[in-house]
Amino acid sequence: MSTRRINDRAPLVRSLVERGLFAGEPLVLADVGVSGGLPSFWRQFEPHFRAFGFDPLIRECERLNREEKNKAVEYHDYFLGYPEYEQLFPNADRGDPVKGWSNQPFERTSAARAQRLQSMTIQQWFNNENPDVVFTERRISLDEFFAARSEKVDFIKVDTDGHDYEVLCGARRILKDHQVLGLLVETQFHGITHPHSNLFANIDRLLREHGFSLFDLETYRYTRGVLPGRFEYSMAAQTKEGQILAADALYLRDISAPGYDERWRQRLSDSKLLKLAALFDVFGLPDCAAELLSDRQQQLATGVDLPTLLDLLAREIQPGMGGYAEVNKRFDASREAFYPHTPTELLRRHLPTPLRRMLSRLKRKLRG
Numbered sequence: 001m002s003t004r005r006i007n008d009r010a011p012l013v014r015s016l017v018e019r020g021l022f023a024g025e026p027l028v029l030a031d032v033g034v035s036g037g038l039p040s041f042w043r044q045f046e047p048h049f050r051a052f053g054f055d056p057l058i059r060e061c062e063r064l065n066r067e068e069k070n071k072a073v074e075y076h077d078y079f080l081g082y083p084e085y086e087q088l089f090p091n092a093d094r095g096d097p098v099k100g101w102s103n104q105p106f107e108r109t110s111a112a113r114a115q116r117l118q119s120m121t122i123q124q125w126f127n128n129e130n131p132d133v134v135f136t137e138r139r140i141s142l143d144e145f146f147a148a149r150s151e152k153v154d155f156i157k158v159d160t161d162g163h164d165y166e167v168l169c170g171a172r173r174i175l176k177d178h179q180v181l182g183l184l185v186e187t188q189f190h191g192i193t194h195p196h197s198n199l200f201a202n203i204d205r206l207l208r209e210h211g212f213s214l215f216d217l218e219t220y221r222y223t224r225g226v227l228p229g230r231f232e233y234s235m236a237a238q239t240k241e242g243q244i245l246a247a248d249a250l251y252l253r254d255i256s257a258p259g260y261d262e263r264w265r266q267r268l269s270d271s272k273l274l275k276l277a278a279l280f281d282v283f284g285l286p287d288c289a290a291e292l293l294s295d296r297q298q299q300l301a302t303g304v305d306l307p308t309l310l311d312l313l314a315r316e317i318q319p320g321m322g323g324y325a326e327v328n329k330r331f332d333a334s335r336e337a338f339y340p341h342t343p344t345e346l347l348r349r350h351l352p353t354p355l356r357r358m359l360s361r362l363k364r365k366l367r368g
Contacts, residue, residue, distance in 0.1 A: 002184070003218040003250060005284025008041035011312040012281040012289055016274055021304070022048035025271040026072070027278070028151050030142060032080045032167050033159035033186075035060050038073065041282060046070060050151060054078050056135045077136040078145070081163060082170035089196040104190045106245060110228035114236035141170030152178040154275050159186040159248075165198040168206055175210045179266055181276045182252035182283075183207065189244060200249065207251045211264035215285060216250035250283055252276065256295045270300055277309075286313040290324070 016022060026048040031038060034053030042049065053075040055061055061077040068075070082088075094100045106112055146153060153174050158164045164186050174180060185207075187200035196202060204214065223229035223242035230240045238246075253268075253276060254260065261267050268276065273296055280289035290313045297306050311323035318327045330337050 002039060002041070003216045003248060003283060005216065006039075006041050007282055007284050007316075008044060010044060010278065010281040011316060012286070012309060013044050013278045015309060015312060016278055017045060017048060020048075021274055022271070025275075026050045027275055028052075028154045030054070030146075030153045030156045032142070032157065033161070034064065034075060037064055044282070045278075047072075049073075052076065052145075052151075054080050054145075058134045058136050076145075077138060079136060079139045080142060080160065080167045080170065081139060082141050082166045085166045085169060085196070088169065089194060093194065094192060099194075100192050102190070102192045104188070104192075104245075105224075105243065106190075106222065108225055109222040109242070109245070110225050110239060111222055111231075111236045113225035113228065118236065142167065143170055143173040146174055146178070154178075154181050154272075155183065155279065156180060157184045161186070162188075162198055164188075165196065165203050165206070168203060169196075172210070179268060179272055181272065182250070182279050183212065185249050185251070186246060187249045188246050200247065203249065211253060211260075211266060212251040213254040213257075214249060215252050215254075215288070216283060218248040218250075219244045220246045220248075252279060252283075252288075254288075256288075256291045270302075270304075273300060274304070281313065281316070286316040289313050 022045065027045045027050070029038075029042060029049070029051040031051060031053045034055045035057055038051060038053060042051065047070075049070070049072060051070075051073040053061070053064065053073070054077075055075065056077060056079045058077045061075040064075040142153075142156070156171060158167050160167060168175075168183075168185070171180075185203055187203050188198055189200050191197050191199050193199075194202075220232075220238040221240070221242040222245050223239045228239075229242055232238045232240060253266065255266070255268065255273075255276070273292065277289040277292050280286065280292065290310055293300065293306055293309055293313075300306060307324070314321065314324040314327045321327050321330065
């Protein structure tokens with residue numbers, strides 16, 4: 001679970017870690033649905049990294065704990081949820097043929113058809129070394145789990161195949177009290193129309209109400225079972241063509257937005273600010289990291305070499321330029337330096353205006 005822009009060698013992270021700026025307050029991750037292990041891109045925060053993984057598969061958690069080399073990373077076999085969820089979204093409503101009507105087409109997809117043919121669910125495919133998959137009976141919410149712990153969560157990843165909104169409902173306290181910086185959540189676009197069903201619309205509303213903004217969306221398509229398309233991977237899951245059914249949604253705090261601190265009362269410490277900048281860089285958003293550092297440069301003036309950090313970010317987004325100052329100088333001098341440089345684009349750009357207009361009209365006519 002990730003986005004296509006993940007940067008597993010983020011220069012800003014490397015610089016901050018090498019300077020020991022996270023030594024006193026390591027980045028803390030809560031990974032809900034950790035089957036298969038932590039994605040490798042999180043390891044670039046080591047040794048200043050702490051992680052808690054959660055999954056209902058008992059033997060998978062045992063395997064992960066057995067093979068984990070970092071003592072600051074631990075795995076727990078829990079079903080994550082929210083104790084009061086039944087009051088928000090009663091089972092009676094979900095089972096009602098009218099109230100509970102769903103437009104979820106997954107059972108009609110080629111992925112579902114393939115799983116029926118091979119008599120194996122996605123969970124069993126991931127755990128094929130343990131064909132007798134055993135689920136835990138232990139249930140807890142993120143708020144309950146971290147209530148007795150000193151760690152303050154910085155980032156939450158949720159991938160539960162259907163209970164993501166419920167998990168977030170059970171994390172409302174830490175979203176606020178821990179000053180969580182961001183989330184990566186699996187979201188569904190189809191299902192039961194209800195204010196508390198597991199839909200992107202409800203997840204987006206809940207996170208916006210806690211001060212988060214959507215920064216990236218990695219969508220997943222599924223062809224219908226009657227006409228299967230090509231799978232993206234060697235497994236019965238998403239395909240290259242078909243209807244969009246789900247997405248991985250990245251949410252972060254956009255603290256550079258005017259009035260953010262006053263609206264959300266989330267004045268971040270220096271450590272939290274640097275973690276947020278690092279997360280922007282990890283998720284392929286060096287421009288957002290630069291905006292944050294530039295916007296909060298007075299707060300970060302002590303002990304942080306901002307010009308060097310800004311140069312690192314500038315060379316990521318414009319590798320052919322010397323650094324932050326040069327990027328901005330060239331942008332102000334000529335926007336054409338930032339236009340596409342393909343042969344077709346260069347030719348089009350230098351054609352006389354009347355000829356460009358004539359070609360545009362001809363293109364529209366051919367399309368029509």
